[in-house]
Amino acid sequence: MNDYYDVSLKEWRLQRIEKASEVSPVKHVFVKGSIGDKSLIDELFEKYQFDVVVNLAAQAGVRYSIDHPDVYIESNIIGFYNILEACRHNPVEHLVYASSSSVYGGNKKVPFSTDDKVDNPVSLYAATKKSDELLAHAYSKLYNIPSTGLRFFTVYGPAGRPDMFYFSATNKLARGEKIQIFNFGNMKRDFTYIDDIVEGIVRVMGGAPEKATGEDGLPIPPYAVYNIGGGQPENLLDYISTLQEELVRAGVLPADYDFEGHRELVGMQAGDVPVTYADSAALERDYGFTPKIGIRDGLRAFAKWYKEYYR
Numbered sequence: 001m002n003d004y005y006d007v008s009l010k011e012w013r014l015q016r017i018e019k020a021s022e023v024s025p026v027k028h029v030f031v032k033g034s035i036g037d038k039s040l041i042d043e044l045f046e047k048y049q050f051d052v053v054v055n056l057a058a059q060a061g062v063r064y065s066i067d068h069p070d071v072y073i074e075s076n077i078i079g080f081y082n083i084l085e086a087c088r089h090n091p092v093e094h095l096v097y098a099s100s101s102s103v104y105g106g107n108k109k110v111p112f113s114t115d116d117k118v119d120n121p122v123s124l125y126a127a128t129k130k131s132d133e134l135l136a137h138a139y140s141k142l143y144n145i146p147s148t149g150l151r152f153f154t155v156y157g158p159a160g161r162p163d164m165f166y167f168s169a170t171n172k173l174a175r176g177e178k179i180q181i182f183n184f185g186n187m188k189r190d191f192t193y194i195d196d197i198v199e200g201i202v203r204v205m206g207g208a209p210e211k212a213t214g215e216d217g218l219p220i221p222p223y224a225v226y227n228i229g230g231g232q233p234e235n236l237l238d239y240i241s242t243l244q245e246e247l248v249r250a251g252v253l254p255a256d257y258d259f260e261g262h263r264e265l266v267g268m269q270a271g272d273v274p275v276t277y278a279d280s281a282a283l284e285r286d287y288g289f290t291p292k293i294g295i296r297d298g299l300r301a302f303a304k305w306y307k308e309y310y311r
């Protein structure tokens with residue numbers, strides 16, 4: 001519940017979860033605290049003896065990491081280490097955690113495969129996510145903890161992160177401000193709708209990498225990393241056109257809105273990459289799942305939500 005962006009949006013999501021919990025056999029318990037707080041994490045793991053742990057908590061955002069490096073180390077490195085240590089002392093069936101497509105940096109080969117070398121991060125955020133994968137590997141090997149890292153590709157949808165392009169562009173257009181389009185629009189992104197991410201996580205939760213013993217009598221690390229991405233990179237300008245159409249359709253902006261007059265083509269930003277493109281074949285092979293929601297449907301759902309939420 002930190003204030004990286006509007007906390008009321010986080011509270012709104014929390015209310016929705018609590019409401020769903022009322023009618024669900026699985027009860028939701030909310031604990032306000034930081035994964036950087038080792039004693040809190042230890043206490044929770046001891047109290048609940050979790051079967052499956054899914055860690056999505058992190059300081060996200062590539063650009064913010066340029067001016068606020070400390071919080072990335074605190075949450076993404078120390079916080080994640082605290083979770084690994086807690087899993088070591090309170091055995092779990094499966095640890096699933098969010099990694100990121102940003103680990104691919106300026107990878108030239110497309111689509112991006114988990115077999116590609118990812119040793120050249122171009123942002124601190126990416127470096128922390130790659131570090132999480134390395135830490136998880138060491139803990140899987142040393143303590144036989146089944147772990148799966150999921151490299152998400154540009155997730156978007158209703159109640160998403162206001163600092164992400166589609167959301168901040170919508171806010172700016174609604175306020176009559178200009179949007180900046182980076183690298184002069186010459187960008188491709190593999191966008192993934194939130195429901196596809198949720199389904200991917202749920203499927204992966206139920207299928208931990210198998211434990212096995214090597215010839216040396218030590219564990220073969222029950223460790224895996226998967227991409228979760230739409231697998232259909234879109235040109236940024238096409239994505240923006242679709243967003244504009246859907247904002248008009250939902251009544252967020254008027255049909256005669258001067259979109260041309262509210263855009264500015266600018267150069268590339270530090271830490272950004274021109275292309276992301278997921279090879280999600282391994283996810284399909286092992287979990288029978290490939291993201292399937294296209295940008296038209298996804299942006300329509302976002303625009304509809306936005307209209308309702310900011311009514």
Ligand SMILES: NC(=O)c1ccc[n+]([C@@H]2O[C@H](COP(=O)([O-])OP(=O)(O)OC[C@H]3O[C@@H](n4cnc5c(N)ncnc54)[C@H](O)[C@@H]3O)[C@@H](O)[C@H]2O)c1
Nearest residue numbers: 001002034035036056057058060075098099100152154155
């Ligand atoms: N949205 C994307 O496109 C995308 C892409 C790749 C990876 N990811 C990863 O997916 C996960 C979820 O991202 P999101 O886009 O929903 O971002 P988000 O900022 O909405 O969600 C992260 C949540 O973690 C919480 N958090 C941050 N530091 C914490 C700490 N120290 N202790 C406890 N909670 C803390 C934040 O308050 C926030 O609610 C993150 O791990 C992010 O790095 C997201």
